[in-house]
Amino acid sequence: MKNVLITGAAGFLGSHLCDRFIKEGFHVIGMDNYITGDPKNLVHLKENPNFDFIEHDVTEFIKIEGGLDYILHFASPASPIDYLKIPIQTLKVGSLGTHNLLGLAKAKKARILIASTSEVYGDPLVHPQTEEYYGNVNTIGPRGVYDEAKRFQESITMAYHRFHGLETRIVRIFNTYGPRMRLNDGRVIPAFMGQALRGEDLTVFGDGSQTRSFCYVDDQVEGIYRLLLSDYSEPVNIGNPHEISIKDFAEEIIKLTGTDQKVIYKELPVDDPLQRQPDISLAKKLLNWSPKIDREEGMKLTFNYFKTLSAEELLKSEH
Numbered sequence: 508m509k510n511v512l513i514t515g516a517a518g519f520l521g522s523h524l525c526d527r528f529i530k531e532g533f534h535v536i537g538m539d540n541y542i543t544g545d546p547k548n549l550v551h552l553k554e555n556p557n558f559d560f561i562e563h564d565v566t567e568f569i570k571i572e573g574g575l576d577y578i579l580h581f582a583s584p585a586s587p588i589d590y591l592k593i594p595i596q597t598l599k600v601g602s603l604g605t606h607n608l609l610g611l612a613k614a615k616k617a618r619i620l621i622a623s624t625s626e627v628y629g630d631p632l633v634h635p636q637t638e639e640y641y642g643n644v645n646t647i648g649p650r651g652v653y654d655e656a657k658r659f660q661e662s663i664t665m666a667y668h669r670f671h672g673l674e675t676r677i678v679r680i681f682n683t684y685g686p687r688m689r690l691n692d693g694r695v696i697p698a699f700m701g702q703a704l705r706g707e708d709l710t711v712f713g714d715g716s717q718t719r720s721f722c723y724v725d726d727q728v729e730g731i732y733r734l735l736l737s738d739y740s741e742p743v744n745i746g747n748p749h750e751i752s753i754k755d756f757a758e759e760i761i762k763l764t765g766t767d768q769k770v771i772y773k774e775l776p777v778d779d780p781l782q783r784q785p786d787i788s789l790a791k792k793l794l795n796w797s798p799k800i801d802r803e804e805g806m807k808l809t810f811n812y813f814k815t816l817s818a819e820e821l822l823k824s825e826h
């Protein structure tokens with residue numbers, strides 16, 4: 508049985524990755540310090556003999572007994588309100604945390620995949636974004652703590668690959684959604700769905716003309732799984748290229764949830780990218796991967812999940 512360490516295991520993507528690797532017959536070690544995650548996301552794996560959990564901050568030295576075949580480094584705050592609240596931890600997990608995990612991979616002779624992001628492209632001047640684009644990031648802006656941590660993460664990963672011959676993979680994840688997102692994490696999908704469920708108006712930031720392209724979690728996990736098992740060490744975009752403006756997206760959510768709320772407008776956060784759409788030609792060619800779940804289906808699945816949350820959780824998630 509192969510051993511895989513997944514950091515950020517109690518988070519949204521990390522917990523789905525744990526499920527997928529267990530399903531594929533791996534022994535999974537999950538690691539998390541719960542800073543933005545939730546033990547609830549792993550509760551169903553508690554009794555599973557192929558799952559172990561270590562509560563640990565990956566910015567501190569990491570000790571693992573026994574062998575490791577793969578490492579997936581997904582620990583990091585991922586939502587703008589999270590990383591604006593904990594900017595230093597965000598910088599540390601992307602830099603010191605990644606350094607620790609690369610060192611661990613080297614010691615264990617494991618292959619490591621790191622979770623990068625479309626945010627490395629910043630407010631992009633090239634559209635859609637291909638992997639060749641270097642990006643347009645404001646290093647000293649409030650979002651810089653996340654974007655630059657991820658850019659450093661990519662650089663140190665390539666350095667370990669080139670200098671130490673480590674087997675590395677880099678996924679550039681574009682906005683991904685689905686069950687187990689934290690209702691109060693501030694990202695647009697939980698925000699709009701929470702508002703719809705509480706009977707509040709939907710808050711669109713700016714004039715809502717900014718665009719995003721949303722990928723359902725199962726498609727994202729499939730892309731990550733294929734990339735890990737590929738032999739390609741440079742960054743690969745994984746996302747759904749179907750782009751929509753945030754204003755139109757709010758209308759779509761109102762229709763889906765069958766509520767009669769209005770859209771209200773609030774100030775656009777500093778450095779909020781105006782447009783974002785992945786070019787996934789590379790993933791198609793290299794991994795024979797493309798997303799299968801369209802937004803209509805994915806949003807229904809996600810809304811059904813949020814509907815199961817208790818009234819107490821819904822109230823806790825109020826802005």
Ligand code: NAD
Pocket residue numbers: 514515516517518519520521538539540541542543544545563564565566580581582583584585586600604622623624625679680681682683684689
């Ligand atoms: P999330 O906040 O749900 O999960 C992140 C997890 O990492 C949490 O459980 C948190 O407690 C844990 N964590 C943070 N710092 C840690 C530390 N120092 N030590 C141990 N654990 C720590 O976010 P997510 O959406 O699941 O994102 C997971 C990864 O994917 C992140 O690296 C993020 O940057 C990347 N990513 C996600 C998206 C997306 O759309 N969901 C897009 C681009 C990149």
Ligand code: UDP
Pocket residue numbers: 586587682693694695696698699710711712713717719753775776779780
């Ligand atoms: N957004 C919004 N209302 C909200 C939350 C977010 O209009 O209540 C906007 C946000 O300004 C951004 C887009 O939705 O333009 C996506 O935001 P999110 O935080 O989900 O992800 P990111 O900006 O990192 O892509």
